[in-house]
Amino acid sequence: MTAPKTPVSDDVISAAGLDMSFMDQLRMAGQSFWASRVRGRIILLSLSLLGVLLLLTYGQILLNRWNQPFYNALENRDLSAFWHELRNFFYIAAFLLVINVAQTYLSQMTALYMREGLARDMVDQWLKGRRAYRLSVSSPLGVNPDQRLHEDARKLAESTTSLSVGLVQSTILLISFVSVLWALSGHFVLPIFGHQVSIPGYMVWGALIYAGGAAVASNLVGARLTRLNAIRYAREAEMRAALMRSNEHLEQIALARGEDVERTAIHSTIDNVLGIIRKLAMALTNLTWVSAAFGWLALIVPVLIASPAFFSGTMSFGGLMMAASAFTQVYTALRWYVDNFGAIADWKATLLRVMVLRAALTEPDLVDPVGAQIQVEVGKPGVLTFEDLYIRTPKEAEANWGGYHLKEDNPSILAGERILINGDPGINRRQLFNAMAGLWPYGEGTIRLPEEDHILFVPQTPYMPEGRLRDLLAYPEAAEIYDDEAIVAALKAVKLGRLTSALNDRQRWDRALSKEEQMSLAFAHILLRKPHWVVFNDVLEGLEPDTTDILTGIMADLKDATLIYLGRNAAYLEALSPRVLHLERLDVPVPGAD
Incomplete structure (x- = not known):
């Protein structure tokens, strides 16, 4: 670079x-x-x-x-x-x-x-x-x-x-x-x-x-x-x-x-x-x-x-x-x-x-790096694949060595699977999360996302735009596409029924709600959107046990969705028994590096 x-x-x-x-x-x-x-x-x-x-x-x-x-x-x-x-x-x-x-x-x-x-x-x-x-x-x-x-x-x-x-x-x-x-x-x-x-x-x-x-x-x-x-x-x-x-x-x-x-x-x-x-x-x-x-x-x-x-x-x-x-x-x-x-x-x-x-x-x-970059492409329906993927920082990408990769050889994820991606200590899993979303270009290899499937990426800290609560729940879609009955049902499912009377209230929700409540709202959004694939970035980390139980229960009920969880979470392992993929650090130049 x-x-x-x-x-x-x-x-x-x-x-x-x-x-x-x-x-x-x-x-x-x-x-x-x-x-x-x-x-x-x-x-x-x-x-x-x-x-x-x-x-x-x-x-x-x-x-x-x-x-x-x-x-x-x-x-x-x-x-x-x-x-x-x-x-x-x-x-x-x-x-x-x-x-x-x-x-x-x-x-x-x-x-x-x-x-x-x-x-x-x-x-x-x-x-x-x-x-x-x-x-x-x-x-x-x-x-x-x-x-x-x-x-x-x-x-x-x-x-x-x-x-x-x-x-x-x-x-x-x-x-x-x-x-x-x-x-x-x-x-x-x-x-x-x-x-x-x-x-x-x-x-x-x-x-x-x-x-x-x-x-x-x-x-x-x-x-x-x-x-x-x-x-x-x-x-x-x-x-x-x-x-x-x-x-x-x-x-x-x-x-x-x-x-x-x-x-x-x-x-x-x-x-x-x-x-x-x-x-x-x-x-x-x-x-x-x-x-x-x-x-x-x-x-x-x-x-x-x-x-x-x-x-x-x-x-x-x-x-x-x-x-x-x-x-x-x-x-x-x-x-x-x-x-x-x-x-x-x-x-x-x-x-x-x-x-x-x-x-x-x-x-x-x-400002973007030149040379090798991570490519995000559309692949076959119902399959997400990683091909020769290496994740690096900008400096590592410039040097064309170091970083980390998936220990499994070019793994594929099929529709309906439950996946947990953990990694060696100190690995920044969020970079892989952002790479799958097309935000992190540093590294090399290809990520092929399933064709014509609705994929929802859920970050560890959900975005809480200022405005009405119903707008927040629908973001970035228009709130009008969801009726009040569906919104109320989603809020009750995540144990936030007390907010059903505040759908039209405007305020700074990131300050009005606790961390647990904000993540629960993010899961209420998932229930409304009904995505086919959901990628989580360590969303259960640091939550109270009661909240974790509620949210893992919702994950288990998403029968028609493929779930990919990046993080080390025992509750997710216990509730969903996922297939585990492992991120491995590379301390030596990658094959083919100059």
Whole structure:
């Protein structure tokens, strides 16, 4: 098993062994957009926004043209012209007000649908084909993906909309006002050291030089921002995961008197977050020296550049103000990148985190092992077979040796059998359980499941989703397919008749019920589903004797089901007299290993 070795800035991404270029990230983002169910709405809103931005630019051109007659009226003390231009100003301002409101609404709606499309696509990719579990055992990216699925996806959608609108608007302004500024300064002659020098469009060149200097300075000062933001988001995700983990295990922590240990651990994650935020604060402070300096100078630079024409008498006061206004528009458009350098760095860091997760989900070769893997296939009806099966950890799979296998030579299990699979001390039987379910690929060999037979896998800790009790009993099927009579009969069979009046109650059942009651609910689910094959992962371990007797009695009554129990349980042996298979540890390289 190999993985890319070049690390990227995000600590978690580096640990995952993933490295994506910026173009790869954009390609992945494009795939996400095209897969979105709301891409049509986004395209329509984007086209509407483009139209609004064009109208906005037209209004700003009208406002720029308004400068010359208005300030000339002031210079000439022409009261009639002054009131006429003032009335024109209110017409232009009203037009721009309507356009600004439309722009805000369309921008917000675009961001909303972009977030919807991205969030739904990411969740669909995460919960498809058991990818979430495979990622959780193969990569650090799967440990706490909630930050990327929720907060980072929100930030990416909103910042993409905001930055895209700003970039398009600045581009339109630049194209529109460069021609205006060029015309205003196209034939001006500057007296330089006693010579008359003609510089066509010299104010355009002045704006380019000024904005270029600001861009270069910002790049030099703010180059670290993208990397620092990526690290910050990773560490904030770790802090939230630590808080969630502690909240989910409050009882165990309290019983162990572990509050001091947890507090120290959480304070450590807070220190990590604060440490990177301090570095970000210093980087942003340094960037402010550049952005603020060029911003304040922009108040006077347009007038300074246009003043030679005014003082030479070739430009009126109104023309000076019109040229200064046009210069400001051109410079504002050119310095959009400077003003948004921090936002762009933040956007790139967020794009990296979200798209790396999507790449890991949609391109499993990035995180899944290469080479030999356990294959799970459909075999003959009524037969489950193991062929040359070896179970390993990821490191053992990479080395292609070690792990464990079934001591019996390629055993088969026939429909209706009762099977117990135990093993040498220290063997993790859950890996075989997950391999049979198609979740654990590490190792080699083939597991052939019976064709067209309903197989139910019952883990040692059943999943208790929040919601109505009837929904929990039917999960993942719809509760409506089971009538109340069947549900009540199943609950009574596992001695949970007291819960029959709570079928429509909503609560955290994993906290409301004991371990025995939770496992009893899992068996009530089996009675409702009536599977042909049931694979148990040590479900009777640690239960009270009375509960064990009830559940083994239910197992014995499942006459039409094939039962496979992974574990060492005397009660199961006594109640069902199963055929025993044995997992054997391999301390030497397996046959055929390199």
